[in-house]
Amino acid sequence: MxxxxxxxxxxxxxxxxxxxxxxxxxxxxxxxxxxxxxxxxxxxxxxxxxxxLTPWQRVQLSRHPNRPYALDFIYGLTKNTFIELHGDRNFADDKAMVGGFGKIDEQTFMFIGQQKGKNTKQRQYRRFGMSNPEGYRKAMRLMKLAEKFGKPIVTFIDTPGAYPGLEAEERGQGQAIAQSIYEMMKLSVPVICIVIGEGASGGALGIGIGNRVYMLENTWYSVISPESCSSILWRSWDYKETAAEVLKLTPQDMKKQGIIDGIIPEPLGGAHYDYYETFDNVKKVIKKEFLNLQKLSPEKLAEERQSKFLDFGIFKG
Structure with a gap:
Protein backbone atom coordinates (compact mmCIF):
# COMPACT_ATOMS: atom_id res chain seq x y z
CA MET A 1 0.00 0.00 0.00
CA LEU A 53 -9.68 16.47 4.69
CA THR A 54 -8.61 19.71 3.01
CA PRO A 55 -9.39 20.26 -0.69
CA TRP A 56 -5.74 19.60 -1.56
CA GLN A 57 -5.77 16.31 0.35
CA ARG A 58 -8.84 15.23 -1.63
CA VAL A 59 -6.97 16.09 -4.82
CA GLN A 60 -4.11 13.87 -3.63
CA LEU A 61 -6.52 11.01 -2.85
CA SER A 62 -8.07 11.32 -6.32
CA ARG A 63 -4.60 10.63 -7.76
CA HIS A 64 -3.69 7.78 -5.42
CA PRO A 65 -1.74 5.16 -7.42
CA ASN A 66 -3.80 2.30 -5.95
CA ARG A 67 -7.13 3.92 -6.79
CA PRO A 68 -9.46 2.01 -9.19
CA TYR A 69 -9.55 3.34 -12.75
CA ALA A 70 -12.27 3.26 -15.40
CA LEU A 71 -11.67 -0.32 -16.57
CA ASP A 72 -11.62 -1.51 -12.95
CA PHE A 73 -15.07 0.01 -12.49
CA ILE A 74 -16.36 -1.36 -15.79
CA TYR A 75 -15.17 -4.93 -15.21
CA GLY A 76 -16.22 -4.78 -11.56
CA LEU A 77 -19.74 -3.68 -12.48
CA THR A 78 -20.32 -5.87 -15.53
CA LYS A 79 -18.95 -9.20 -14.24
CA ASN A 80 -17.16 -10.23 -17.45
CA THR A 81 -19.97 -9.17 -19.81
CA PHE A 82 -18.04 -6.13 -21.08
CA ILE A 83 -17.08 -6.07 -24.75
CA GLU A 84 -14.62 -3.29 -25.56
CA LEU A 85 -15.03 -1.48 -28.88
CA HIS A 86 -12.17 0.31 -30.61
CA GLY A 87 -11.39 3.13 -33.00
CA ASP A 88 -12.95 6.38 -34.17
CA ARG A 89 -13.36 5.07 -37.78
CA ASN A 90 -11.29 8.01 -38.95
CA PHE A 91 -7.73 8.14 -37.59
CA ALA A 92 -6.81 5.79 -34.72
CA ASP A 93 -7.84 3.97 -31.56
CA ASP A 94 -7.08 6.23 -28.60
CA LYS A 95 -5.96 4.09 -25.66
CA ALA A 96 -6.71 6.89 -23.18
CA MET A 97 -10.44 6.55 -23.93
CA VAL A 98 -12.11 3.16 -23.52
CA GLY A 99 -15.67 2.06 -24.18
CA GLY A 100 -18.04 -0.73 -25.03
CA PHE A 101 -21.21 -2.57 -24.11
CA GLY A 102 -21.65 -4.39 -20.81
CA LYS A 103 -24.42 -5.53 -18.47
CA ILE A 104 -25.29 -4.56 -14.93
CA ASP A 105 -27.52 -7.43 -13.86
CA GLU A 106 -29.73 -7.86 -16.94
CA GLN A 107 -29.57 -4.29 -18.28
CA THR A 108 -27.12 -3.42 -21.08
CA PHE A 109 -25.25 -0.13 -20.85
CA MET A 110 -22.70 1.62 -23.03
CA PHE A 111 -19.72 2.34 -20.77
CA ILE A 112 -17.19 5.02 -21.73
CA GLY A 113 -14.28 6.17 -19.60
CA GLN A 114 -10.86 7.76 -19.45
CA GLN A 115 -8.28 5.15 -18.54
CA LYS A 116 -5.00 5.86 -16.76
CA GLY A 117 -2.29 3.27 -16.16
CA LYS A 118 -1.16 1.38 -13.08
CA ASN A 119 2.56 1.46 -13.85
CA THR A 120 4.96 3.55 -15.93
CA LYS A 121 4.57 1.47 -19.09
CA GLN A 122 0.76 1.53 -18.91
CA ARG A 123 0.71 5.25 -18.15
CA GLN A 124 2.72 5.97 -21.25
CA TYR A 125 0.47 3.65 -23.27
CA ARG A 126 -2.65 5.42 -21.96
CA ARG A 127 -1.04 8.89 -21.91
CA PHE A 128 -2.05 9.27 -18.24
CA GLY A 129 -5.73 9.34 -19.25
CA MET A 130 -5.31 12.37 -21.52
CA SER A 131 -7.25 11.82 -24.74
CA ASN A 132 -6.38 12.93 -28.25
CA PRO A 133 -9.13 14.16 -30.60
CA GLU A 134 -9.65 10.59 -31.84
CA GLY A 135 -10.51 9.61 -28.25
CA TYR A 136 -13.43 12.04 -28.14
CA ARG A 137 -14.47 11.02 -31.65
CA LYS A 138 -14.43 7.39 -30.55
CA ALA A 139 -16.58 8.33 -27.55
CA MET A 140 -19.03 10.13 -29.85
CA ARG A 141 -19.19 7.12 -32.16
CA LEU A 142 -19.98 4.80 -29.26
CA MET A 143 -22.61 7.15 -27.85
CA LYS A 144 -24.38 7.33 -31.21
CA LEU A 145 -24.19 3.53 -31.42
CA ALA A 146 -25.82 3.25 -27.99
CA GLU A 147 -28.51 5.70 -29.08
CA LYS A 148 -29.17 3.67 -32.22
CA PHE A 149 -29.95 0.58 -30.14
CA GLY A 150 -31.69 2.48 -27.34
CA LYS A 151 -29.10 1.66 -24.66
CA PRO A 152 -28.32 3.98 -21.71
CA ILE A 153 -24.84 5.47 -21.38
CA VAL A 154 -22.55 5.63 -18.36
CA THR A 155 -19.32 7.67 -18.50
CA PHE A 156 -16.44 7.52 -16.01
CA ILE A 157 -14.47 10.76 -15.82
CA ASP A 158 -10.83 10.60 -14.70
CA THR A 159 -8.40 12.86 -16.53
CA PRO A 160 -5.93 15.66 -15.77
CA GLY A 161 -7.11 17.21 -19.04
CA ALA A 162 -7.17 16.57 -22.76
CA TYR A 163 -3.76 15.76 -24.30
CA PRO A 164 -1.92 19.09 -24.85
CA GLY A 165 0.46 17.96 -27.58
CA LEU A 166 0.97 19.79 -30.88
CA GLU A 167 -0.32 16.82 -32.87
CA ALA A 168 -3.57 16.86 -30.89
CA GLU A 169 -4.11 20.53 -31.72
CA GLU A 170 -3.29 19.87 -35.38
CA ARG A 171 -6.00 17.19 -35.49
CA GLY A 172 -8.63 19.48 -33.92
CA GLN A 173 -8.62 18.89 -30.17
CA GLY A 174 -10.86 21.85 -29.32
CA GLN A 175 -13.32 21.03 -32.09
CA ALA A 176 -13.52 17.37 -31.06
CA ILE A 177 -14.36 18.27 -27.44
CA ALA A 178 -16.89 20.90 -28.53
CA GLN A 179 -18.53 18.45 -30.93
CA SER A 180 -18.70 15.80 -28.22
CA ILE A 181 -20.43 18.24 -25.85
CA TYR A 182 -22.86 19.22 -28.62
CA GLU A 183 -23.69 15.61 -29.50
CA MET A 184 -24.16 14.60 -25.86
CA MET A 185 -26.68 17.41 -25.43
CA LYS A 186 -28.86 15.85 -28.14
CA LEU A 187 -28.75 12.19 -27.11
CA SER A 188 -32.17 10.56 -26.77
CA VAL A 189 -31.08 7.91 -24.23
CA PRO A 190 -30.32 8.26 -20.50
CA VAL A 191 -26.79 9.50 -19.74
CA ILE A 192 -25.19 9.12 -16.31
CA CYS A 193 -21.75 10.68 -15.70
CA ILE A 194 -19.55 9.85 -12.70
CA VAL A 195 -16.27 11.53 -11.72
CA ILE A 196 -14.13 8.69 -10.34
CA GLY A 197 -10.83 10.56 -9.99
CA GLU A 198 -9.67 13.80 -11.58
CA GLY A 199 -12.12 15.93 -13.53
CA ALA A 200 -10.05 18.63 -15.19
CA SER A 201 -11.07 21.18 -17.78
CA GLY A 202 -12.65 20.43 -21.15
CA GLY A 203 -10.99 17.04 -21.12
CA ALA A 204 -13.47 16.00 -18.46
CA LEU A 205 -16.44 17.96 -19.80
CA GLY A 206 -16.03 16.28 -23.18
CA ILE A 207 -17.74 13.15 -21.77
CA GLY A 208 -19.46 14.88 -18.84
CA ILE A 209 -22.80 16.05 -20.26
CA GLY A 210 -25.30 13.82 -18.49
CA ASN A 211 -28.87 13.79 -17.23
CA ARG A 212 -27.28 12.93 -13.89
CA VAL A 213 -23.75 13.83 -12.80
CA TYR A 214 -22.19 12.31 -9.68
CA MET A 215 -18.79 12.48 -8.02
CA LEU A 216 -17.10 9.95 -5.80
CA GLU A 217 -16.34 11.32 -2.34
CA ASN A 218 -12.59 11.88 -2.86
CA THR A 219 -12.48 13.40 -6.34
CA TRP A 220 -12.36 16.88 -7.85
CA TYR A 221 -13.93 18.70 -10.78
CA SER A 222 -12.68 22.05 -12.05
CA VAL A 223 -11.77 24.12 -15.07
CA ILE A 224 -8.10 23.88 -14.09
CA SER A 225 -5.86 21.86 -11.78
CA PRO A 226 -4.57 23.47 -8.56
CA GLU A 227 -0.98 23.29 -9.81
CA SER A 228 -1.78 25.01 -13.11
CA CYS A 229 -3.88 27.64 -11.36
CA SER A 230 -1.02 28.32 -8.93
CA SER A 231 1.53 28.61 -11.74
CA ILE A 232 -0.66 31.10 -13.63
CA LEU A 233 -1.65 33.31 -10.69
CA TRP A 234 1.51 33.11 -8.58
CA ARG A 235 4.10 31.99 -11.16
CA SER A 236 4.87 29.03 -8.88
CA TRP A 237 3.42 25.66 -7.86
CA ASP A 238 4.02 26.54 -4.21
CA TYR A 239 0.47 27.88 -3.83
CA LYS A 240 -1.33 24.77 -5.10
CA GLU A 241 -2.98 24.16 -1.71
CA THR A 242 -4.36 27.71 -1.68
CA ALA A 243 -5.52 27.28 -5.28
CA ALA A 244 -7.33 24.04 -4.37
CA GLU A 245 -9.14 25.91 -1.62
CA VAL A 246 -10.30 28.87 -3.72
CA LEU A 247 -11.23 26.81 -6.79
CA LYS A 248 -14.07 25.13 -4.83
CA LEU A 249 -13.41 21.87 -6.65
CA THR A 250 -14.47 19.24 -4.09
CA PRO A 251 -17.67 17.18 -4.41
CA GLN A 252 -19.12 19.07 -1.46
CA ASP A 253 -18.50 22.40 -3.23
CA MET A 254 -19.91 21.08 -6.51
CA LYS A 255 -23.07 19.81 -4.80
CA LYS A 256 -23.55 23.11 -2.98
CA GLN A 257 -23.29 25.02 -6.26
CA GLY A 258 -25.72 22.66 -8.01
CA ILE A 259 -23.13 21.45 -10.53
CA ILE A 260 -23.60 17.79 -9.62
CA ASP A 261 -26.59 15.75 -8.50
CA GLY A 262 -24.96 13.78 -5.69
CA ILE A 263 -21.87 12.41 -3.97
CA ILE A 264 -21.11 8.68 -3.91
CA PRO A 265 -19.51 7.58 -0.61
CA GLU A 266 -16.17 5.78 -0.54
CA PRO A 267 -14.77 3.35 2.04
CA LEU A 268 -12.97 4.98 4.97
CA GLY A 269 -9.60 6.10 3.61
CA GLY A 270 -10.59 6.14 -0.06
CA ALA A 271 -11.79 3.90 -2.89
CA HIS A 272 -8.47 2.03 -2.98
CA TYR A 273 -9.10 0.48 0.45
CA ASP A 274 -12.07 -1.55 -0.79
CA TYR A 275 -12.77 -1.82 -4.52
CA TYR A 276 -15.87 -3.97 -4.08
CA GLU A 277 -17.59 -1.60 -1.65
CA THR A 278 -16.85 1.28 -4.03
CA PHE A 279 -18.21 -0.63 -7.04
CA ASP A 280 -21.33 -1.57 -5.07
CA ASN A 281 -21.96 2.07 -4.13
CA VAL A 282 -21.59 3.13 -7.77
CA LYS A 283 -23.81 0.29 -8.97
CA LYS A 284 -26.62 1.35 -6.62
CA VAL A 285 -26.52 4.91 -7.96
CA ILE A 286 -26.50 3.80 -11.62
CA LYS A 287 -29.45 1.43 -11.12
CA LYS A 288 -31.46 4.01 -9.15
CA GLU A 289 -30.93 6.81 -11.65
CA PHE A 290 -31.57 4.56 -14.66
CA LEU A 291 -34.91 3.48 -13.20
CA ASN A 292 -35.87 7.15 -12.86
CA LEU A 293 -34.59 8.24 -16.26
CA GLN A 294 -36.10 5.39 -18.28
CA LYS A 295 -39.55 6.78 -17.44
CA LEU A 296 -38.80 9.86 -19.57
CA SER A 297 -39.39 10.04 -23.30
CA PRO A 298 -36.40 10.44 -25.67
CA GLU A 299 -37.40 14.05 -26.30
CA LYS A 300 -37.71 14.79 -22.58
CA LEU A 301 -34.31 13.24 -21.84
CA ALA A 302 -32.57 15.57 -24.30
CA GLU A 303 -34.61 18.57 -23.19
CA GLU A 304 -33.88 17.94 -19.50
CA ARG A 305 -30.16 17.51 -20.15
CA GLN A 306 -29.96 20.73 -22.14
CA SER A 307 -31.88 22.71 -19.54
CA LYS A 308 -29.67 21.34 -16.77
CA PHE A 309 -26.49 22.77 -18.29
CA LEU A 310 -28.00 25.95 -19.74
CA ASP A 311 -29.26 26.92 -16.28
CA PHE A 312 -25.76 26.92 -14.76
CA GLY A 313 -24.34 30.25 -13.69
CA ILE A 314 -25.71 33.71 -13.00
CA PHE A 315 -26.17 36.27 -15.75
CA LYS A 316 -26.63 40.01 -15.27
CA GLY A 317 -27.69 42.36 -18.04
Missing part, protein backbone atom coordinates in the same frame (compact mmCIF):
# COMPACT_ATOMS: atom_id res chain seq x y z
CA UNK A 2 1.25 3.46 -0.92
CA UNK A 3 0.70 6.25 1.58
CA UNK A 4 0.26 9.96 0.96
CA UNK A 5 2.17 12.51 3.09
CA UNK A 6 -0.77 13.25 5.38
CA UNK A 7 -1.27 9.49 5.94
CA UNK A 8 2.10 8.98 7.65
CA UNK A 9 0.52 8.43 11.12
CA UNK A 10 -1.61 5.63 9.64
CA UNK A 11 1.43 4.12 7.93
CA UNK A 12 3.29 3.98 11.26
CA UNK A 13 0.38 2.23 12.94
CA UNK A 14 0.11 -0.33 10.15
CA UNK A 15 3.82 -1.03 10.50
CA UNK A 16 3.34 -1.53 14.24
CA UNK A 17 0.45 -3.90 13.55
CA UNK A 18 2.54 -5.93 11.11
CA UNK A 19 5.40 -6.15 13.65
CA UNK A 20 2.93 -7.31 16.30
CA UNK A 21 1.51 -9.99 14.01
CA UNK A 22 4.95 -11.26 12.99
CA UNK A 23 6.08 -11.34 16.60
CA UNK A 24 3.21 -13.66 17.46
CA UNK A 25 3.94 -15.96 14.52
CA UNK A 26 7.70 -16.14 14.95
CA UNK A 27 7.91 -16.36 18.74
CA UNK A 28 4.77 -18.40 19.27
CA UNK A 29 3.30 -15.96 21.80
CA UNK A 30 -0.23 -14.65 22.04
CA UNK A 31 -0.22 -11.08 20.73
CA UNK A 32 -3.89 -10.92 19.77
CA UNK A 33 -4.87 -8.39 22.43
CA UNK A 34 -1.97 -6.13 21.46
CA UNK A 35 -2.82 -6.40 17.74
CA UNK A 36 -6.50 -5.65 18.37
CA UNK A 37 -5.50 -2.55 20.35
CA UNK A 38 -3.40 -1.35 17.41
CA UNK A 39 -6.28 -2.04 15.00
CA UNK A 40 -8.52 0.15 17.18
CA UNK A 41 -5.91 2.91 17.03
CA UNK A 42 -5.73 2.59 13.24
CA UNK A 43 -9.50 2.96 12.93
CA UNK A 44 -9.57 5.94 15.29
CA UNK A 45 -6.71 7.66 13.45
CA UNK A 46 -8.32 7.08 10.05
CA UNK A 47 -11.61 8.55 11.26
CA UNK A 48 -9.73 11.55 12.65
CA UNK A 49 -7.76 12.20 9.46
CA UNK A 50 -10.42 11.50 6.83
CA UNK A 51 -13.20 13.39 8.61
CA UNK A 52 -11.48 16.74 8.02
Missing amino acids: DYLPFEEPIKSLYESYESCRLEGEQKGVDTRAKCIAIEDKILAKKKQIYSK
